[in-house]
Structures are given as structure tokens and as C-alpha cells.
Amino acid sequence: MxxxxxxxxxxxxxxxxxxxxxxxxxxxxxxxxxxxxxxxxxxxxxxxxxxxxxxxxxxxxxxxxxxxxxxxxxxxxxxxxxxxxxxxxxxxxxxxxxxxxxxxxxxxxxxxxxxxxxxxxxxxxxxxxxxxxxxxxxxxxxxxxxxxxxxxxxxxxxxxxxxxxxxxxxxxxxxxxxxxxxxxxxxxxxxxxxxxxKREIHQTVERSEILEYLAFSTFKLGDVGLALTLTNKILELIPTHERALRSKVYYEDEIAKINSVQRKGEDESIGTIQNNIEARLLYGPLCRGEIRLSDEILAQLKCRYVDNGNPFLKIAPFKVEEAYLDPQILIFHDVMADHEIATIKALAQSRFQRATVQNLNTDTMVAIQHRIGKVAWLTNTEHKHVKDVVHRVEDMTGLTMETAEDLQVVNYGIGGYNDPHYDFARKGEKNGFKNLGIGNRIATVLFYMSDVPQGGATIFPYLDVALWPKKGAAAFWYNLHSSGEGDKHTRHAACPVLVGSKWVSNKWIHEDGQQFRRPCGLKRPSPEYTA
Incomplete structure (x- = not known):
């Protein structure tokens, strides 16, 4: 039985x-x-x-x-x-x-x-x-x-x-x-x-197991002497511990080999590892809110009401905040209602899949560890609320939605984030968006569908800009210069969610159909702007 x-x-x-x-x-x-x-x-x-x-x-x-x-x-x-x-x-x-x-x-x-x-x-x-x-x-x-x-x-x-x-x-x-x-x-x-x-009355794990992992990790971080000390502590608890007995011999041999060389201390070893981690996370200060725009730049930024020449918007214009001027990054406030958010969340959750990115070598979409979240795609015909939001994007940007991608909805998981990336296809990418036949991604609209108590900012590392999620707001920026070349200053990332659940939706707008709405410029961007 x-x-x-x-x-x-x-x-x-x-x-x-x-x-x-x-x-x-x-x-x-x-x-x-x-x-x-x-x-x-x-x-x-x-x-x-x-x-x-x-x-x-x-x-x-x-x-x-x-x-x-x-x-x-x-x-x-x-x-x-x-x-x-x-x-x-x-x-x-x-x-x-x-x-x-x-x-x-x-x-x-x-x-x-x-x-x-x-x-x-x-x-x-x-x-x-x-x-x-x-x-x-x-x-x-x-x-x-x-x-x-x-x-x-x-x-x-x-x-x-x-x-x-x-x-x-x-x-x-x-x-x-x-x-x-x-x-x-x-x-x-x-x-x-x-x-x-040491503080537990009913101990939840064997100390010998803790010490064994601790000894080996300490050895891998470069401190053989401390690894040997920890191994000896295991043998004090369990004198017949076979792995500890083998490790003791190995560590003693290693110490003998480097006896004439001054060994780095534990703190220095850990510090080196920590510095390596920080080197991989250069956007950390922006995510932590430690970097702000200079007073000179902030003094140029304004808030205003915008109607984009739309008669209806004369009555209820958009509330727009400038987050940066060149490239222009705008925040539209109160452009997605709570009932629309609820509908979009419900529609998306039933079809969530792991977020993927494009592999430049194979041109396939793959799930990788630097993007943690789940996504779903919604078409305009699925619900009136989706259609209304997409129509609102056209009113906000003045760009046609005829060649825009479907609405992508994302919910970030535990510590969910996305490493720095471009929304537009670069020259080195095998196919980019050629299979769509609607040109490159000219612009991005990013809706925030939840408040996030801690973390979760959208950052632009080249600009020192951090946008903090605010439910119902949306960020907008052009990914391409008017010449059609990519603006590398639009490289952005999603900081890890520290506390909360971050819901966003993306509307990526493509070049085709925008010829008379955003005419091509005759002047090429300076080299530092060329992607």
C-alpha cells in the first residue's frame, strides 16, 4: 500500500x-x-x-x-x-x-x-x-x-x-x-x-549541510583558508563525513601550493565579486532613483494640455508632461480608465505566455533570463475597450494605427524586469520586421496599468531618465529619427519590480502609412545618434 x-x-x-x-x-x-x-x-x-x-x-x-x-x-x-x-x-x-x-x-x-x-x-x-x-x-x-x-x-x-x-x-x-x-x-x-x-529552537536544517555549501562557495570565491576552517567545523560535528574528509585533504594541498603567495582576504574577494555584479547592472542607480536630471534640463520641461487639432479634444484635451526633450519623451496622464484596464487584464491573463526576445543569429523568438514576464496580444476586434484604447493612441500621437502591431499586455513576475534594449530593428538584425511588410517601429506607446509600490521604473540609461509607473498613464517616444534611422538614445529597460505587480501594455507603431503624418526629414542625424 x-x-x-x-x-x-x-x-x-x-x-x-x-x-x-x-x-x-x-x-x-x-x-x-x-x-x-x-x-x-x-x-x-x-x-x-x-x-x-x-x-x-x-x-x-x-x-x-x-x-x-x-x-x-x-x-x-x-x-x-x-x-x-x-x-x-x-x-x-x-x-x-x-x-x-x-x-x-x-x-x-x-x-x-x-x-x-x-x-x-x-x-x-x-x-x-x-x-x-x-x-x-x-x-x-x-x-x-x-x-x-x-x-x-x-x-x-x-x-x-x-x-x-x-x-x-x-x-x-x-x-x-x-x-x-x-x-x-x-x-x-x-x-x-x-x-x-543558531537562534532556532526547532532547527529546520542540518548545520553540516550549511557549512558544506558555505565552504565550497568560499573556496570558489578565492579564500581557501576559510574554506578549510569551515570544513574542519563540519568534521567536528560529523568526524566521519566523507565529502568533508576529501575536501580537507584537497584544501590543505591547495594551501601548500600557494603558501608562498599572499592570499587575498575574504572581504576583498567578496568585494571583487560584488563589483563584477555592479558592472553588469550599470542601470542600478537609475532603478534606485539615485540619478536625477540636472536642474538645467528640468527647467526646460513643461506640462501642457494638448488637443492635436481634434475637435473632440478641444473639450477634453490630453494632459501631457515632458519627461525629456531630445529625443522627446512624453507622459500622457489619465489616458486609460480603470474599467478598460480591468477588461484588458482579464483578456490577457487567459492566454499568457512567457515573454520572448528575438535571437539575432537565428531570427527566432526565445525566452531568456534577462526578460522575466508573461505576455499576451490583443486585437482591436476582441472588445470595445481594446478598440477604444487603440483609437486613443491615434488621437494621442497623430499617427495611424492601420500598420501598428496588436496591443501587447505584460505582467512582470517576481523581480520581473527587462534588460536595456531598443524597440526598433537595427541594421545588424537578420530580418528585423521585414516579414511584417510595414517598415520599422517608428514609435512606442507604453501604458502603465498598475501602480508599483517599489521598483519597476522604465529607464533610459543614455539619458538618465526614469519613468515611474502610474496607473492610467502612458509614455510615448519616437524610436526613429525623421530620416528613418534608429535613435540609439531611446535604449531603455524595465527595472525589476521590488514590491507589487507591474502591468503594462505596449502599442508599437510602424513606418508605413505615416508619410504625411510624420514626413521624412532631409537631414541625417549626427554620427553619435546613428544606431
Whole structure:
């Protein structure tokens, strides 16, 4: 009977593999709370029948219940916090694996039947989701300079948002970093796990396991001496630890080889790794709001009402704010109503797919780690609200929508972001937008469909411009000079969402049909502007 239970549970969990990449959109995580509720209920019934022999299982269920109650008070706020999202995924991956091991000692037909009946309607996260959620937290650490101890306390920029992490939670973050060969974050989170383990009455992880990962990551960061010290601590706990005994010999040999060479200290090694991380994230200061436009530039920017010669807009003109002058970046305020946003979100969520980018070598669309979010495309004919928004873009820009792409809707996931990129096709791209037959992307309209409490700015690194999401507003800029050449100063990025759920929609406008609306210029741009 016990073997049957193991087999059925294994098949059940494997059958959920189609729900991978739940971490890439906050909206996708909502289904996991329903899964957690079902897990609580089913396991609760199982414990009732097996209570005397299943005390450890009951402890896990109580933890599930505690978190579910907190989430139920405000599901959106709960899921929008990256730490809560990580813990939700962890509870339904590694923690759930532990629960499975415990329940195989006893079985109940009702327990198997309940899961067998419900498995087709439940969402379970995959190990890929757990790894993605962990990577998102470490990404947020780097870009927003968040302290591991504060994050483990549930604090983000001094605000208490989430449940504190246990030693096991921190250990899992470190282990996921190790899986990604990220030894810097492995070291940070294993050190935090070790600190928390010392304060736990009921210890959630073995210290020898923490020390083993910590020793190896420290060695990879260049500190062989400290790696040896940590390995010796493992052997104090478990003198027969086979891997530690082998590592001890190896580290001693390495120290002997470099004994005549001065070894770099631990702090210097970590500092070097940190500098390398910052070098890859040059837009960090803009995302953190540390860079502002000069007073001279700000003094030239204005706000105004615009009607674009439209008789109807004489009565209700657009409220336009200048964010930059050359290239011109405008913010249109209050151009998408709440009911339109609700409709567009609902239409998009039912068809979400992982966001992709174009591979310049193969001209195929691929999902990669520097764009974390889920997207859907909506046509004008799907709903009146979509049609109204698209018509509004034409009124805002004065450009025809006849050759524009469908409305792209994006929901960013845990730590969701997009690296610096251009919206227009560059000369080095194999096909660009040739297959569309409507020319290059002349302009971009980016609607913000949610407020974001922390993070999530749209930044232009070459201009030192940061646009902060404001629900109902839209940003507009030309990607091409009037000569038709790409404006490389429009290179932009989406900063990681620190707290909240970021919803945006893009309307990309193409060249064809704009000949009389934005006539070509005779003057070519200066070399520094040529893409």
C-alpha cells in the first residue's frame, strides 16, 4: 500500500509539469494559493485519521494554514511581495517533498482519491519556478542593494512586508544560487542560514549541510583558508563525513601550493565579486532613483494640455508632461480608465505566455533570463475597450494605427524586469520586421496599468531618465529619427519590480502609412545618434 501511495503521488506531481514558469508573472501565482488551500484541507483530513503517527506532517500543515490565512486577508498584496512569492513556491516544492516522505509511512485511500480527483484542476510549481523565484530575490538584492539579513527579516527598504525566513528558507536560497554557479549569493545566504539556525529552537536544517555549501562557495570565491576552517567545523560535528574528509585533504594541498603567495582576504574577494555584479547592472542607480536630471534640463520641461487639432479634444484635451526633450519623451496622464484596464487584464491573463526576445543569429523568438514576464496580444476586434484604447493612441500621437502591431499586455513576475534594449530593428538584425511588410517601429506607446509600490521604473540609461509607473498613464517616444534611422538614445529597460505587480501594455507603431503624418526629414542625424 505504501508503495502505491508513492507511485500515485509521483505521477500526480509530474503531471503538473505543464504549469512551469509560474514565477514569471505575479498574476500566475494566484492559482498556487488555491493549490495551497487544497493541500491544507486534504492533509488535514489525512492527519485526522493518522494523528498519532503523523505529528510531523501536522506541523507542516499548520505552517501552510498560517501562511494561507495571511494571504487570504489581501491576496494581491501578499503575492506582490517577492519574499512571500518565493516562500509560496518553496512550500509547494521542497517543503512538499518532505511532507511526501513523511506520509509514505502510512496511507489512506481517501487521501489518494482526493488528490487523484483534483489533480487535473490544481496548479503545482516546478523546480524551475523555485529556481526562478530564488534568482529573482538575488537579482533584487543586487540592483536595489538589499541586505540579506533584512530580507530574511521580511524587510524591504526598511518596510516590514513579509514573514521572516527560517534557516531552511535561507539555505534553499543559497542552494538554488549554488545550482546556478552563483557562489557569491550562495555564500551570502548560507551565512544567513547559519546565523538563523543558531537562534532556532526547532532547527529546520542540518548545520553540516550549511557549512558544506558555505565552504565550497568560499573556496570558489578565492579564500581557501576559510574554506578549510569551515570544513574542519563540519568534521567536528560529523568526524566521519566523507565529502568533508576529501575536501580537507584537497584544501590543505591547495594551501601548500600557494603558501608562498599572499592570499587575498575574504572581504576583498567578496568585494571583487560584488563589483563584477555592479558592472553588469550599470542601470542600478537609475532603478534606485539615485540619478536625477540636472536642474538645467528640468527647467526646460513643461506640462501642457494638448488637443492635436481634434475637435473632440478641444473639450477634453490630453494632459501631457515632458519627461525629456531630445529625443522627446512624453507622459500622457489619465489616458486609460480603470474599467478598460480591468477588461484588458482579464483578456490577457487567459492566454499568457512567457515573454520572448528575438535571437539575432537565428531570427527566432526565445525566452531568456534577462526578460522575466508573461505576455499576451490583443486585437482591436476582441472588445470595445481594446478598440477604444487603440483609437486613443491615434488621437494621442497623430499617427495611424492601420500598420501598428496588436496591443501587447505584460505582467512582470517576481523581480520581473527587462534588460536595456531598443524597440526598433537595427541594421545588424537578420530580418528585423521585414516579414511584417510595414517598415520599422517608428514609435512606442507604453501604458502603465498598475501602480508599483517599489521598483519597476522604465529607464533610459543614455539619458538618465526614469519613468515611474502610474496607473492610467502612458509614455510615448519616437524610436526613429525623421530620416528613418534608429535613435540609439531611446535604449531603455524595465527595472525589476521590488514590491507589487507591474502591468503594462505596449502599442508599437510602424513606418508605413505615416508619410504625411510624420514626413521624412532631409537631414541625417549626427554620427553619435546613428544606431
Amino acid at each position: 505504501n508503495k502505491n501511495l508513492v507511485i500515485i503521488l509521483f505521477v500526480f506531481l509530474c503531471s503538473q509539469s505543464s504549469y512551469s514558469e509560474l514565477y514569471t508573472a505575479v498574476a500566475e501565482l494566484e492559482g498556487l494559493l488555491h493549490t495551497e488551500q487544497v493541500v491544507i484541507t486534504t492533509l488535514g483530513n489525512y492527519i485526522y485519521a493518522q494523528e498519532q503517527k503523523m505529528l510531523l506532517v501536522k506541523r507542516y500543515v499548520e505552517a501552510y494554514v498560517d501562511q494561507y490565512k495571511k494571504a487570504s486577508k489581501d491576496i494581491q498584496t501578499y503575492l506582490q511581495n517577492p519574499i512571500n512569492a518565493y516562500l509560496l513556491v518553496k512550500r509547494l516544492t521542497t517543503d512538499w517533498d518532505v511532507v511526501q516522505d513523511l506520509i509514505t509511512e502510512n496511507t489512506a485511500e481517501e487521501f489518494i482519491a482526493d488528490f487523484d480527483n483534483l489533480k487535473s484542476s490544481l496548479k503545482f510549481p516546478s523546480n524551475e519556478d523555485l529556481n526562478g523565484a530564488a534568482m529573482a530575490l538575488t537579482r533584487l538584492q543586487d540592483i536595489y542593494r538589499l541586505d540579506a539579513s533584512s530580507l530574511a527579516n521580511g524587510e524591504i527598504n526598511g518596510v516590514k512586508y513579509a514573514t521572516e525566513l527560517t534557516a531552511a528558507d535561507c539555505f534553499e536560497l543559497g542552494r538554488q544560487s549554488y545550482t546556478n554557479a552563483d557562489h557569491y549569493h550562495t555564500q551570502l545566504w548560507m551565512m544567513e542560514a547559519d546565523k538563523r539556525l
